Amino acid sequence: MNLTVRELADWVGGEVLGDGTVPIRAARTLSEAGPGDITFVDGDRNLTAWRESHASAAIVTAVVPLNGRPLIRVTDPLAAFATVVLQLRGNQNKSRTGKIDPTAHIDASAVLGPGTTVGPYVVIGAETVIGAGCHIHAGVSIGQSCRLGDAVELYPNVVLYDDCILGDRVIVHANSVIGADGFGYRMQGGRHIKSPQLGRVELADDVEIGACSTIDRGTFGATRIGVGTKIDNLVQIAHNCQIGKHNLIVSQVGIAGSSTTGDYVVVAGQAGVGDHINVGDRAIIGAKAGLSKDVPAGAKMLGAPAHPDIEQKKIWMSMAKLPEMRKEIRRIKKKIGLEDE
Incomplete structure (x- = not known):
């Protein structure tokens, strides 16, 4: 598909600077773009790469100056570029038929909203209600009495156990499991006896769950994920957790049972959160951190066990000096006549 810069600007509501008649055949990133391509420059940090690029045009912010090639000026180049990519590829939503x-296999008592697409070998259980404009990809299994809002997308082989509730515009990527039993056992007579797992999982509006992640149902109540929270691939959230709004939870994080997070919390990759821990609003938990106690609002935590970031950096600096300190101690002991043990 060949279009002009001006036609692309019309798609994204941008202002054309320079020759709007330049033809564009594809949209590619700065590192890949060549003649005939449009790229994007998100701020002044990529100005050098833009000058060196062979792209024919760019979608930019106001800080990017003209350099002889046409520009499309917008407030959000990344979003505008994504729109152009999808348009040039052809409408990616054609499968939403x-x-x-x-x-x-759809139980006779299940209800599907208008415009919902159901792919091959999907199973939908009794009394489940699915909203309008949803896309249920191949191999998805949805249990009984689930409630899905509008514009939900479940990618291949997602599993929703019974009684799960999903809000509007929820996205769950391939092979994730929502609503499996929590890992709860009691010792009786020398054996591990399973505790009841009778609750459910609730995902609020605009939640996104990455591939191969798991969120366990509550023991009696609900495990909840708040509005707008984004969860990466390979994340485990245990039973009874209450995750706040607009959290970012990065890959391979594990959050143990009955823990809570406030709003706008960030938990970086491979961090671990112990059970019954509360993490306050806007706290940041660094990669591979291990939380064993509550974290106040706004705190930045590093290390395992986790400490406030400034304290932990001092600990790391001290550890780096240990070999030198050990040599110094040996020299002092030798000087005062003490033998090494």
Whole structure:
């Protein structure tokens, strides 16, 4: 598909600077773009790369000056570039046909909203209600009495156990499991006896769950994920957790049972949160940190066991000096006539 810079600007509501008749055949990033391509420059940190790029045009912010090639000026170049990429590829939502594949098994008591697409070999249980404009990809299994809002997307092989509740515009990526039993056992007569796992999982509006992540149902109540929270791949959230709004939880994080987070919390990759721990609003938990106690609002935690970031950096600096300190101690002992043990 060949379009002009001006036609692309019309798609994104941008202002054209320079020759708007330059033809564009594809949209590529700065490192990959060549003649005939449009790219994007998000702020002044990429100005050198833009000058060196062979791209024919760019989508930019106001800080990017003209350099002889046409620009499309917008407030959010990344979002505008994504729109252009999708348009040039052709509408990626053509698969949202509202059709139901004949191999899908849908219980007669289930209700599907208008425009919902159901792919091959999907299973939808009794009394489940699915909203409008949803896309249920191949191999998804949805249990009984689930409630899904509008525009939900479940990628291949997602599993929703019974009684799960998903808000509007929830996205769950491939092979994730929502609502499995929590890991709860009691010791009786020398054996581990399973504790009841009778609650559910609730994902609020605009939650996104990465591939191969798991969120366990509550023991009696609900495990909840707050509005707008984004969870990466390979994350485990245990039973009874209450995750706040607009959290970012990065890959391989594990959050143990009955822990809570406030709003706008960031938990970086491979961090571990112990059970019954509260993490306050806007706290940041560094990569591989291990939390064994509550974290106040706004704190930045590093290390395992985790300490406030300034304290932990001092600990790391001290550890780096240990070999030198050990040599110095040996010299002092030798000088005063003490033998090493």
